[in-house]
Amino acid sequence: MNIGEAAKNSGVSAKMIRYYEQTGLIPSAGRSASGYRTYTGTDVQMLRFIRRARDLGFQVEAIGELLALWRDRSRQSADVKRLAQAQIAGLRRKIIEMESMVATLDHLAQGCSGDHRPDCPILADLEGEASLVAPACHSGPGFNR
Amino acid sequence: MNIGEAAKNSGVSAKMIRYYEQTGLIPSAGRSASGYRTYTGTDVQMLRFIRRARDLGFQVEAIGELLALWRDRSRQSADVKRLAQAQIAGLRRKIIEMESMVATLDHLAQGCSGDHRPDCPILADLEGEASLVAPACHSGPGFNR
């Protein structure tokens, strides 16, 4: 099948298939007499593998390692698990980071009247009121820092 | 002060300061007789504003809007709040996406023996076993392919 059909069947765009070939993530596809790339069912399976891995947030470099393990019949599942766990750890790290942003923003937004008046604790905070993530909402005369 | 000192005082790299100027996020800095950019305390405050906004995950485009509101003394805090809430919503969306990835990966990794044997539910899933988040671990007649 041609690249367009392979794209449709795998969920990977033709552009990306060519890119993956160019960067060596996948081997060069066969070519028809007229120069068209040709793909087999196995090729499509590999592309689907890539797409699923991408959907799980793996970077292309990690996908290369996953593909190598996939092809290696004498692989050790421990190696696969390690990659998965590294991915989990990376995702969790980013999630925590973003949750902290959300907490800060939410706190600031709640303090913002959100009306026609110009006064706004969000801008005040960005301006450098110091407090990064006010520890708690103890109303007291506290003052962070 | 020169760009290096402004960078140190604001936490924004000199490279990025030039970039922000070039893209119009910040106005062109003054220049010394010899062509060096010069910065005032107000400029540094603006740079710090940008850095804090970046730390909260705002994209540069949104920071431009925040800066405009910051400078507009007749702004309405509702506009600022809207931007903050859009940012919160975007972050939450990404968090949910990543949490779903973590859930899938965690489930798969837990089903993986992680030893010297090659059999691995993670690879099996990527290969296209269909189940996105397999409901349960019915041991099944193993063997992939």
Add this chain to the structure above:
DNA sequence: CTTGACCTTCCAATGATGGGAAGGCCTATC
């Protein structure tokens, strides 16, 4: 034979950032 859908390669842009080269400026020390 023409049309339109497909394929090819090549180049460029995205967003935010870093790296580096080539050259000019500034200041301190000799």
Add this chain to the structure above:
DNA sequence: GATAGGCCTTCCCATCATTGGAAGGTCAAG
């Protein structure tokens, strides 16, 4: 005054994954 080295300038390139487009070749149907 000369020199060193630290700062500044501009310009170009790279990242990462992806998309877009242009220019041109191929294929299948009408």
